[in-house]
Amino acid sequence: MTRLPVLVTGGAGYIGSHAVLALLDAGWDVTVIDNLTTGFRFAVPDGVAFHEGDIEDAALMARIIAERGIGAVMHFAGSIIVPESVENPLKYYHNNTAKSRALIESAVKGGVKHFIFSSTAATYGIPEVSPVNEDSPKLPINPYGMSKLMTEIMLADTAKAHPLNYCALRYFNVAGADPAARSGQSTAGATHLIKVAVEAALGKRANVQVFGTDYDTPDGTGVRDYIHVSDLAAAHVLALEELIASPDQSLTMNCGYGRGFSVLEVLDAVDRVTNRRIERIMGPRRAGDPDSLISDNRRIKQTLPWVPQHADLDQIVTHALAWERKLSEIRGEG
Numbered sequence: 001m002t003r004l005p006v007l008v009t010g011g012a013g014y015i016g017s018h019a020v021l022a023l024l025d026a027g028w029d030v031t032v033i034d035n036l037t038t039g040f041r042f043a044v045p046d047g048v049a050f051h052e053g054d055i056e057d058a059a060l061m062a063r064i065i066a067e068r069g070i071g072a073v074m075h076f077a078g079s080i081i082v083p084e085s086v087e088n089p090l091k092y093y094h095n096n097t098a099k100s101r102a103l104i105e106s107a108v109k110g111g112v113k114h115f116i117f118s119s120t121a122a123t124y125g126i127p128e129v130s131p132v133n134e135d136s137p138k139l140p141i142n143p144y145g146m147s148k149l150m151t152e153i154m155l156a157d158t159a160k161a162h163p164l165n166y167c168a169l170r171y172f173n174v175a176g177a178d179p180a181a182r183s184g185q186s187t188a189g190a191t192h193l194i195k196v197a198v199e200a201a202l203g204k205r206a207n208v209q210v211f212g213t214d215y216d217t218p219d220g221t222g223v224r225d226y227i228h229v230s231d232l233a234a235a236h237v238l239a240l241e242e243l244i245a246s247p248d249q250s251l252t253m254n255c256g257y258g259r260g261f262s263v264l265e266v267l268d269a270v271d272r273v274t275n276r277r278i279e280r281i282m283g284p285r286r287a288g289d290p291d292s293l294i295s296d297n298r299r300i301k302q303t304l305p306w307v308p309q310h311a312d313l314d315q316i317v318t319h320a321l322a323w324e325r326k327l328s329e330i331r332g333e334g
Helices: 014-025 058-068 082-087 089-109 143-161 193-201 229-245 263-274 298-303 313-330
Strands: 006-009 030-034 049-052 072-075 114-120 165-171 173-175 208-211 226-228 251-255 280-283
Touching (some): 030 058, 049 058, 072 089, 082 089, 089 114, 089 143, 114 143, 114 229, 143 165, 165 229, 173 193, 173 229, 208 263, 229 251, 263 313
Parallel strands (some): 006 030, 006 072, 072 114, 114 165, 208 280
């Protein structure tokens, strides 16, 4: 397998930093660019070429691609908070769509042949059927999902016109942290349920709000497909290998485990792992939250030799908790 130098955008962020670790562990040559708006310099391992800058800076991108001999891009840079995208759509169409267009152009001009894109199950909106497969209607209900779908469309059109192939990976609910606690979810005020719950378990929050108890699910709370971030990162490395092996092929695949857990099941798992009970505050639904969102993951399992190593909810929680404790040490919190 040819191991081309890889540029990871947003490599100081949550998922991007885990992709960097997975690439390094597999022997790839990695370069990171991140503007550190939401990323953290400490998340980039020592010895990795790091550029603090913006993917919209064409001159900087041209220099990095040329100097580092970049042959592939893994693109994680962007904004990810759904309610914020509704309140500030232009921010999302700039950060996620316009900047991705600029990055794709830099990649084409620099002769980059392979592009892996961090997409989302939000491209499906509220699916009529769950589990949802890749051919289900793409009907985003917020600017976040639409901004990602627009980038997928740009990649598909670009791949038809230029010698570049791509893989769009549609994530479901990413959770957990590197099993060796080398990285994790570090964003203050994060909205991910498992992150919020382990913060509450460690006393960093007073309680956990449960949004909606009247869904058409076994216990009335929303059901989601939680995927361990390290399994997700492994899928990116395998997808890159597949793009290199089949340069005339592009891919779009769901990334999830194909099973779901309710909000209350997740909170029960945190209680089990920590041996304490988190206070739950029951509240009304949030607009646009589907009852259940679970991946049909048959395509990725048929296309890649991807075998999840951490598809256990208690293990996901255990790794998230270990990282939360380490994060307190990094930040000098008691």
